Amino acid sequence: MAKRDAIVPPGRQALYEKHRYSAAIRSGDLLFVSGQVGSREDGSPEPDFTRQVRLAFDRLSVVLKAAGCSFDDVVDVTTFHTDPETQFETVMAVRASAIGEPPYPNWTAVGVTWLAGFDFEIKVIARIPELI
Template sequence: MSARDVVFPAGRQALYERNRYSPAIRANGFLFVSGQVGSRPDGSPEPDLEAQVRRAFENLNGILSAAGCTFEDVIDVTVFVVDPAAKFDLIWRVVADYWGEAPHPTLTGIGVTWLYGFQFEIKVIAKLPESTAG
């Protein structure tokens, strides 16, 4: 197996190393991004749900940017939500600020019971620009 082509966002490498996973990996022209939550720089959850969703997108955008991508390059999205029946409307209002114009990426939404103290997580696959495809 060849070495993984890992992408780290600025300033968060220690957090990923401590938790033993890669934030994103380039492979075969795609960027596979680990689930991003609304964590503060120290890894703790943002307490307010709206702020947590915004921070999750900012964390995601930091990884996309480090790989030379934007959300426009995202082709597939998976979101995980604790108690989606109670939280989906608020979350989806915030998502609209980051989602962009149609056509939108594909989406899978999954209701979960636990996210390590978080309420929302977003995981994506993006198409790498030709100049950065690994």
């Protein structure tokens, strides 16, 4: 069995090591990205919700880039929300600026009661572009 091909962007290794997971795993031409949250540099939750969502998308972008991908390569998205009804508009606005134009990736939004102090989390699956 092949060893996991972990993607860990620079600057966050201690956080991933502390919690014992990888930012993403490459498997063939697919990239499975762990849930990204809007944390401050020390790993604590950003209290402003809009900023927290932007930071989560920013962190996701960094992981995608570390694997040679971008949001254009994302095929499946799952988001987790502690209060979907009140958060939806904010998430959709940030999403529109990150995801861009159609065709859009698959998207599943899940309401949850706990995200370790966070209010939003996003995880994706992306297809890794072929290197020329």
